[in-house]
Amino acid sequence: MTGHENYLVRKISTFVDLSVHELKYLSDLQSSPIRVKKGREIVHEGQAGQSAYIIHEGWACSFKLLPDGGRQIITFPIPGDCVGLRSILLRTSDHSFSALTDSLVSRIQAARMKDLFNELPRLGAAILWAASRDEAMVVEHLVSIGRRNAMERTAHFLLELNDRLQLVGLASNHSFACPLNQYVLADALGLSTIHVNRVLRLLRERGLVTLKNQMVVIQDMAGMKALAGYVNRDDDEQIEQ
Template identity: 40%
Template sequence: MKPGAEALHNKLSLFIDFEDNDNEALDSLIDGPHQQIPRGTDIVTEGEPHRRGHVILDGWAASYKTLPDGRRQILSFLMPGDIVGLFAPVSAVCTASVATLNDLEVATFMPEEVVTVTSRSPRLGVALGWAAAREHEILAEHLVNVGRRSAAERVAHLFLEFWARLRVRGLTNGKRFTIPVTQTIIADTLGLSVVHVNRTLRQLSNQGILESNRDKAVIVDLGRLQALAGFSEDFLLNHYAPHTLRRRVEALDQMLGGAGRSLDGDGRDKTSQPQA
């Protein structure tokens, strides 16, 4: 299984427990035609129609907008297990561009297929809705970064977001992780100059909090980095679906001829279990 396929399943399973028909529905998206896309390529262009959806199997991309004078604002990052164009059927054109940050492998699907697979699997539909809400919350945190946090707080928060998102997908080695993100990209995300980003990263390294070298990063002191950023993972929504929602999905699944087992698989209510 490709890292991105496993990462997508791990991510969605934070919210809803999948059964066989749910996995089959998800696989129908992942098993679409695979495509290799080189670094620096726009796979989505602002203002153009959504022609294909993409499940990222390997590599990273970034969503961005460009001003008339060429200045760029990076809005969000997409990594293995993320989906580009999830709700393309409800949008006539792309509202932002998406560019590859390194060589990318994707599984492509027609936007209308999302409607088909979610009708086959209520659990998958709920989980994809959760994923969309999660993206909204991440974007809100990026807005707070640009609007109110200091340079050190912005950088610390962004690296903690990277680590937390990769961790739940099984893509970290302890507090070590790989990110194809240059200082220019960080600057365009956080509204800072490249010089300011470089200075801030050196300060965090000198303080024994965070090490970043090219595409490698190590969180040296997690507690101090979290304290500096005021970081909480609440915005990532890394928790099980509420009990009432899971029961409603179970009832719908039974009505549509699903397996009929409880959503948690063994009859236990997982809402009280620790977060992932």
């Protein structure tokens, strides 16, 4: 264990206590870390090759491209997150995945992942549990885009990011470093860049939140939650065995 996988361990440990053996297995599962330059595409939609990836440092995004050149960002994997688990079951990846900042990732071979479920089912369940949470996030994202207006949607998104980052210790109670620019936000929120700009200004003017110099500061947490209709993750939920 070289230290960078602490985020994953930290996240999983919040819900199951890992034994020394499990920790070791978790560490051996992964390839040695790979440096990825900002902007570099790691997996391309339709690509065969069955690997999942774990992010140790940096931010990434998974997305789909449309024939007309449009892009919809599905989710922003952050340190400790696992991407492409689905491509282990399906034969090809159904979305692309690229680094938003210089990053450090490891690859997980499909075969080893399958072994894991036989050998350490408890650890396997913990990983699936984490994946389930990610799915739940995609669902919430769907709801946001389908039924919340631009402001609610943006607020909701920032609140959720804040919560996720706190889980791995990358956010204080109400602020976090955020390398996402307005173009990227637009592709995630299903809006135009210009409208993202408008919305951010409104949120700022109302004293709710600021995004400046790669830093998000939530200034009125209660106001934000009210606006977004945000419900806290039920963080005491436990995996039961």
